[in-house]
Amino acid sequence: MSATQKAHIFHSFGLDQLKLEEVPMPEPGPGELLIRMKASSLNYRDLLMVTGNYNPRLKMPLVPCSDGVGVVESTGDGCKTKPGTRVSPIFARTWHDGPPFREMLKRTHGGPLNGTLQQFMVVPEADVVEVPEQLSDVEAAALPCAGLTAWSALVERGPVKPGEKLLILGTGGVSTFALQFGKILGAEIIVTSGSDDKLQRAKDMGAHHLINYRSSPNWDREVFKLTGGQGVDHIVEVGGVGTLEKSIRSVRPGGSIYLIGVLAGKEAPLDLTPVLMQDIRIQGVVVGSRRSFQNMNRAVDVHSIKPTVDQVFSFEDAVKAFEYLKGGSHFGKVCISIQ
Ligand SMILES: NC(=O)c1ccc[n+]([C@@H]2O[C@H](COP(=O)([O-])OP(=O)(O)OC[C@H]3O[C@@H](n4cnc5c(N)ncnc54)[C@H](OP(=O)(O)O)[C@@H]3O)[C@@H](O)[C@H]2O)c1
Known part of the structure; x- marks a missing residue:
C-alpha cells in the first residue's frame, strides 16, 4: 500500500467545503525538498480564497494557506539542504529578488498552488528560506506573508x-x-x-x-x-x-x-x-521576494522580535481557525499547529 498524508482541501467554495482528506504522500523530485509541516498561519487572503472572494475562477481542489513552517524530511537529487533544517516556503515561487513580475503571481502558495495546510509538502529548494532560530514553529509561520508585507x-x-x-x-x-x-x-x-x-x-x-x-x-x-x-x-x-x-x-x-x-x-x-x-x-505592496524575506529574518533575529500570535488551533480544528479569523476579534496572527 502506498503512503498517504492528511491535507485540508476544498473542492468547491465555502468554509463548510474545507475538509481533512487522506491524499498520496508527495515525493521530492530533483532539486526539491519534502517538508514535514509543523505550523501554518492564516492570512485574510486565505479566507477570501476558500470562500471564492479572491478568485472566482480558482482551480480546485486546493490546499489553502500561503504561510507555514516545517522541517526538511528528505531531499531530491542535487539538494544541499540537510534533513532536519527548519524552513518556510516563500509566498511566490521563483520570486527571489528584485521587483515583482507577472508570472510569479501564478506561483503563489495557497492559490493557485497548493498551500501549507497539509502534513507534508514538496517545494523546490530554491523557494524556501531558513527560519529564525529563536522563534517557535507557530511564531515563524506568521512571517512569510503578513510579516514580509x-x-x-x-x-x-x-x-x-x-x-x-x-x-x-x-x-x-x-x-x-x-x-x-x-x-x-x-x-x-x-x-x-x-x-x-x-x-x-x-x-x-x-x-x-x-x-x-x-x-x-x-x-x-x-x-x-x-x-x-x-x-x-x-x-x-x-x-x-x-x-x-x-x-x-x-x-x-x-x-x-x-x-x-x-x-x-x-x-x-x-x-x-x-x-x-x-x-x-x-x-x-505585494508581499516580497525571497531576498526581502531573508533580510527581514535577520532583523527578526537581531531584535529578538516575537510575532504576535493571538491563538493557536489544532490541525483538525483548521475550519474553526478560519471562522475565528472571520469573526475579527483577533489581535495579530491566527495560527495552526500541524504536528
Ligand atoms: N498586499 C499584500 O501583499 C497583502 C499581504 C497580506 C495581507 N494583505 C491584505 O491586507 C489586509 C489585512 O490583512 P491581515 O492578514 O493583516 O488581516 P487581519 O489579520 O484579518 O486583520 C484585519 C484588521 O484590519 C482592521 N480593520 C478592518 N477594517 C478596518 C477599518 N475600516 N479601518 C481600520 N482598520 C480596519 C481590523 O483591526 P481592528 O480589529 O483593530 O479594528 C482587523 O483586525 C487584508 O485585506 C489582506 O488581504 C495584503
Whole structure:
C-alpha cells in the first residue's frame, strides 16, 4: 500500500467545503525538498480564497494557506539542504529578488498552488528560506506573508526613518508586524483600531498614540491634531477605499501611503485631487521576494522580535481557525499547529 498524508482541501467554495482528506504522500523530485509541516498561519487572503472572494475562477481542489513552517524530511537529487533544517516556503515561487513580475503571481502558495495546510509538502529548494532560530514553529509561520508585507512596505519601499511619523490602520496580522518593525526603525507610531482593548495592547507593544476609529469616525482629524496639523510621513493602509480618503487627508504633502489591503471595500468614488496637489505617493505592496524575506529574518533575529500570535488551533480544528479569523476579534496572527 502506498503512503498517504492528511491535507485540508476544498473542492468547491465555502468554509463548510474545507475538509481533512487522506491524499498520496508527495515525493521530492530533483532539486526539491519534502517538508514535514509543523505550523501554518492564516492570512485574510486565505479566507477570501476558500470562500471564492479572491478568485472566482480558482482551480480546485486546493490546499489553502500561503504561510507555514516545517522541517526538511528528505531531499531530491542535487539538494544541499540537510534533513532536519527548519524552513518556510516563500509566498511566490521563483520570486527571489528584485521587483515583482507577472508570472510569479501564478506561483503563489495557497492559490493557485497548493498551500501549507497539509502534513507534508514538496517545494523546490530554491523557494524556501531558513527560519529564525529563536522563534517557535507557530511564531515563524506568521512571517512569510503578513510579516514580509509589513517589512516590504516600511523597509524596502519606505524606508521609514527614525523620528518619522507612521500611521498603522488596524491590529491584524500585517498591522501588528508593522508596529514591531516601526519600533525598530525608530518611528513615532499612531495605531487605529475599532476596539479599545486592542488599542491598549498596541500601546503595550509601544504605540505612541491611539485612535478608536469607531468612537472617532473622523479619525483623520485626530491624526491631524496629533501631528500639529502636518500629517504623518507614512501610512500602512489595509482598508482600501473605505479608509483611503481619510488616509489621503492624514498624510503630509510628499508622504507615502502603502496600499496593502482592501478590507473596507475596493470600489467607491474617490477625490484624488489631494494626491497630485500634495505629491502623495500611493504605493501598492505585494508581499516580497525571497531576498526581502531573508533580510527581514535577520532583523527578526537581531531584535529578538516575537510575532504576535493571538491563538493557536489544532490541525483538525483548521475550519474553526478560519471562522475565528472571520469573526475579527483577533489581535495579530491566527495560527495552526500541524504536528
Ligand atoms: N498586499 C499584500 O501583499 C497583502 C499581504 C497580506 C495581507 N494583505 C491584505 O491586507 C489586509 C489585512 O490583512 P491581515 O492578514 O493583516 O488581516 P487581519 O489579520 O484579518 O486583520 C484585519 C484588521 O484590519 C482592521 N480593520 C478592518 N477594517 C478596518 C477599518 N475600516 N479601518 C481600520 N482598520 C480596519 C481590523 O483591526 P481592528 O480589529 O483593530 O479594528 C482587523 O483586525 C487584508 O485585506 C489582506 O488581504 C495584503
